[in-house]
Amino acid sequence: MIRRARFVIVPLLFIATVSPVTWAQVYPARPIRLIVGLPPGGAIDIVARIIGQKVGESVKQQIVIDNRLGASGIIASQITAKAAPDGYTLFMHAITNHTISASLYKKLPYDSVKDFAAVILVASAPIVLVANPSLPANSVTELIALARARPGQINFASSGSGGTTHLAGELLKFMANINLTHVPYKGGPLAMTDVISGQMQLLFFSLPGALPQIKAGRVKAIAVTSTKRSTAAPEIPTVAESGLADFEVDVVIGLLAPAATPKQIVGKLNAEILQALRSSDVTDAFARQGLDPLGSTPGESESYLKSEIAKWTKVIRAADLRSD
Numbered sequence: 001m002i003r004r005a006r007f008v009i010v011p012l013l014f015i016a017t018v019s020p021v022t023w024a025q026v027y028p029a030r031p032i033r034l035i036v037g038l039p040p041g042g043a044i045d046i047v048a049r050i051i052g053q054k055v056g057e058s059v060k061q062q063i064v065i066d067n068r069l070g071a072s073g074i075i076a077s078q079i080t081a082k083a084a085p086d087g088y089t090l091f092m093h094a095i096t097n098h099t100i101s102a103s104l105y106k107k108l109p110y111d112s113v114k115d116f117a118a119v120i121l122v123a124s125a126p127i128v129l130v131a132n133p134s135l136p137a138n139s140v141t142e143l144i145a146l147a148r149a150r151p152g153q154i155n156f157a158s159s160g161s162g163g164t165t166h167l168a169g170e171l172l173k174f175m176a177n178i179n180l181t182h183v184p185y186k187g188g189p190l191a192m193t194d195v196i197s198g199q200m201q202l203l204f205f206s207l208p209g210a211l212p213q214i215k216a217g218r219v220k221a222i223a224v225t226s227t228k229r230s231t232a233a234p235e236i237p238t239v240a241e242s243g244l245a246d247f248e249v250d251v252v253i254g255l256l257a258p259a260a261t262p263k264q265i266v267g268k269l270n271a272e273i274l275q276a277l278r279s280s281d282v283t284d285a286f287a288r289q290g291l292d293p294l295g296s297t298p299g300e301s302e303s304y305l306k307s308e309i310a311k312w313t314k315v316i317r318a319a320d321l322r323s324d
Helices: 013-017 021-025 045-057 072-084 097-104 142-148 164-176 188-197 206-217 265-277 282-286 298-319
Strands: 032-036 063-067 089-092 116-131 155-158 181-184 202-205 221-223 248-258
Touching: 013 181, 013 248, 021 032, 021 248, 032 045, 032 072, 045 063, 045 116, 045 248, 045 265, 072 089, 072 097, 072 116, 072 248, 089 097, 089 116, 097 164, 097 248, 097 298, 116 164, 116 188, 116 206, 116 265, 142 221, 155 164, 155 188, 164 181, 164 202, 181 221, 188 202, 188 206, 202 206, 206 221, 248 265, 265 282, 265 298
Parallel strands: 032 063, 032 089, 155 181, 155 202
Antiparallel strands: 089 248, 116 202, 116 221, 116 248
């Protein structure tokens, strides 16, 4: 399971059995390329730059951010999967999107598990369910009751079909057994604009991006989708505590490497990032962005990857969603 605010340093004693010249001293011997599948300025890019700078200082090598956009991260995933497994090409990605793609698309140019080495879960960016202030529901319980009284009459917007904000709504429909109408937009900001104006009633949105609108009273917060309340907005309850136990949707940001990357390199990267996550400058930078630090062993990261694929496969099948 994900370990929040607890950091377990992966034992590196096994590295002692390998030549120190080969592993501990040589790697990294040149700059590391860190691929990000989304544009600069987003949560994943911010995490990559914060962690990249801190780890780069520690290993005394530059970590170069390479934003490779397109196809919900599939292009960046493919580049990583086909890269040399030498520790010099890494991938900072929303594990949530990675696992949704594995269930949503019939054919991918890679295997979402077998073609990657899971390194660590780095951070989570909470999602919040917001509503237009005129909607006569102020909690998840009230929303479910309203949706059952008005089946199909309540709309929820998303930043696009097949994305995390869309699937969060489908999971709510599935677990609460309610009928909401999905309206996809070409980006979250456009969807937020229509919720504010009243053209849309509900929207799942990143908490950092939604907070200014919530504080200004333009939208109201119903609940966050994480298992625990966010430190950035502790007054907002979770969906789980509001009546849907086990409901969880987090944009979990993790680090992946190409499959067959030596375990010694994966272990060293894991330890370096865990050390960075314990530093006050990194945790403070995360807090300013509404991000929660995580931390895991490579094994825990891989287990989480597999469990998320299984979860989203059920939701996607229930919603009858498939994409070519």
